[in-house]
Amino acid sequence: MKLKINDTLKREKTEFVPKNPERVTMYVCGPTVYNYAHIGNARPVVVFDVLFRLLRALYGEQHVVYARNITDVDDKINQKAIAEGVDIDIITSKFADIYNADMKALGALEPTLQPRVTQNMNAIVAQIAALVRNGHAYAAEGHVLFDVESYKAYGSLSNRSLDDMIAGARVEVAPYKKNPQDFVLWKPSKPGEPRWPSPWGEGRPGWHIECSAMIEANLGLPIDIHGGGHDLVFPHHENEIAQGVCAQHGHSHNEETYARYWMHNGFLTMDSEKMSKSIGNVQLVHELIKHFPGEVLRVALLSAHYRAPLDWTQDLLTQTHKRLDGLYGALRRAADVEQVEAGVPDAVLEALCDDLSTPRALAELSVLANALETAEAADKPRLKAQLLAAGALLGVLQGDADAWFKAGADDDLTAKVEALLVARKEARAAKNWAEADRIRDELNALNVEVMDGPTGATWKVKTGA
RNA sequence: GGCCUGAUGGCGGAGCGGUUACGCAGCGGAUUGCAAAUCCGUGUAGCCCGGUUCGACUCCGGGUCAGGCCUCCA
Numbered sequence: 001m002k003l004k005i006n007d008t009l010k011r012e013k014t015e016f017v018p019k020n021p022e023r024v025t026m027y028v029c030g031p032t033v034y035n036y037a038h039i040g041n042a043r044p045v046v047v048f049d050v051l052f053r054l055l056r057a058l059y060g061e062q063h064v065v066y067a068r069n070i071t072d073v074d075d076k077i078n079q080k081a082i083a084e085g086v087d088i089d090i091i092t093s094k095f096a097d098i099y100n101a102d103m104k105a106l107g108a109l110e111p112t113l114q115p116r117v118t119q120n121m122n123a124i125v126a127q128i129a130a131l132v133r134n135g136h137a138y139a140a141e142g143h144v145l146f147d148v149e150s151y152k153a154y155g156s157l158s159n160r161s162l163d164d165m166i167a168g169a170r171v172e173v174a175p176y177k178k179n180p181q182d183f184v185l186w187k188p189s190k191p192g193e194p195r196w197p198s199p200w201g202e203g204r205p206g207w208h209i210e211c212s213a214m215i216e217a218n219l220g221l222p223i224d225i226h227g228g229g230h231d232l233v234f235p236h237h238e239n240e241i242a243q244g245v246c247a248q249h250g251h252s253h254n255e256e257t258y259a260r261y262w263m264h265n266g267f268l269t270m271d272s273e274k275m276s277k278s279i280g281n282v283q284l285v286h287e288l289i290k291h292f293p294g295e296v297l298r299v300a301l302l303s304a305h306y307r308a309p310l311d312w313t314q315d316l317l318t319q320t321h322k323r324l325d326g327l328y329g330a331l332r333r334a335a336d337v338e339q340v341e342a343g344v345p346d347a348v349l350e351a352l353c354d355d356l357s358t359p360r361a362l363a364e365l366s367v368l369a370n371a372l373e374t375a376e377a378a379d380k381p382r383l384k385a386q387l388l389a390a391g392a393l394l395g396v397l398q399g400d401a402d403a404w405f406k407a408g409a410d411d412d413l414t415a416k417v418e419a420l421l422v423a424r425k426e427a428r429a430a431k432n433w434a435e436a437d438r439i440r441d442e443l444n445a446l447n448v449e450v451m452d453g454p455t456g457a458t459w460k461v462k463t464g465a
Numbered sequence: 466g467g468c469c470u471g472a473u474g475g476c477g478g479a480g481c482g483g484u485u486a487c488g489c490a491g492c493g494g495a496u497u498g499c500a501a502a503u504c505c506g507u508g509u510a511g512c513c514c515g516g517u518u519c520g521a522c523u524c525c526g527g528g529u530c531a532g533g534c535c536u537c538c539a
């Protein structure tokens with residue numbers, strides 16, 4: 001099946017053809033590790049995790065290399081380290097670990113590679129040196145700056161001309177810049193800040209060079225897919241292209257020599273408002289996973305197309321939770337159905353191959369669940385296997401179905417419920433409906449819902465409204 | 466000012482030039498001791514104005530509204 005993706009650079013939906021199907025490469029901009037990740041940070045992680053899974057399904061697990069960097073050199077990290085009186089690696093290793101644990105809770109696979117800036121300093125310096133050598137960068141007052149005038153395709157990703165940028169510029173222009181839009185590749189460290197040696201003096205890299213250098217060093221150019229949040233189109237990705245292209249010897253001003261496809265996810269709003277610290281509506285993944293199964297958060301993030309804006313609301317989470325209840329319910333009722341092998345149904349594959357239409361893929365999951373519920377016994381093994389295979393591609397439905405419904409119950413409650421169900425079973429056998437209903441009321445009071453079936457009663461912790 | 470999205474039924478959210486998206490909620494029915502769960506059925510949606518067409522939610526033009534980026538930012 002052919003994968004089509006909407007390429008930000010080409011501004012159209014095009015067929016994805018990897019440079020080398022034996023080694024498909026993808027890079028997604030990862031976190032700067034100085035704080036907890038919020039739910040907005042998680043959207044690209046989950047979206048590109050689905051793409052990672054899809055690429056593995058299409059090209060084979062061994063043929064996809066996915067890198068998601070960790071930025072562990074940054075002003076905010078420095079500030080935090082100074083404030084706490086510790087080395088930056090105390091801060092960065094702590095929050096990198098938390099980040100990885102949080103993303104794992106959202107069902108994201110580990111990327112193949114997780115390059116860190118501090119471990120790629122040689123590559124960064126080398127790329128800057130190449131840019132200077134190729135006449136695309138210049139040193140000035142301890143800084144090294146990229147000369148945007150030297151790269152004629154500059155602005156092609158964000159579709160803006162140098163003149164537009166100058167007109168819209170709101171930042172004070174440093175006097176050593178030849179052009180206001182020239183951006184920093186290397187800058188001197190302030191006293192007390194971490195520093196690394198370079199031909200231009202001790203200092204540290206600018207933000208944009210980190211990614212392009214790590215991509216070149218860890219994946220090799222050009223990569224197939226570069227992803228990230230929509231806000232990174234300009235200036236971050238625009239600058240990455242300029243660096244990545246111009247650092248190559250004898251380059252041809254061709255953007256595709258850096259990354260062949262660009263994908264950007266839309267933003268999350270919180271109850272229709274932009275997430276911001278000043279509004280106080282920032283929701284951290286670390287907190288959310290205490291209140292909701294990670295899978296609910298994951299499916300909620302995938303409920304809208306990745307390029308569309310997504311409004312994050314309580315109602316979205318409630319609806320998503322109930323939707324997953326329905327899917328897991330079908331699997332729970334099929335618990336005794338024989339395990340067989342089956343591939344991902346075409347409808348699901350087609351949806352995902354159509355620019356990663358997760359809403360459609362999720363809809364197909366519901367169709368499959370319904371088919372499983374209503375199928376003849378002979379068809380159930382295949383349908384169950386297909387539902388699970390489709391779920392695996394999306395990174396959902398892989399948990400134990402019975403456990404899904406009892407996740408909110410501790411051992412104490414479970415024992416209590418089981419005891420009450422035994423008593424209720426006896427009452428029902430004796431046709432003592434009053435007692436049976438009384439027990440059910442008691443269970444309801446414990447926030448437990450009973451479901452009678454032909455083979456006895458099952459139960460679940462009620463899904464909060 | 467420049468660049469870029471989006472506007473679908475009570476809510477979320479797709480595809481499609483003429484035929485059921487899907488989910489949540491609601492309603493009717495089956496089932497149930499009664500429920501729940503499940504199943505079956507059920508909604509004269511498509512921002513506005515033009516145009517193309519035998520026919521437009523779907524294509525084209527214009528408008529309105531909303532949001533994002535242009536500064537660290539997923």
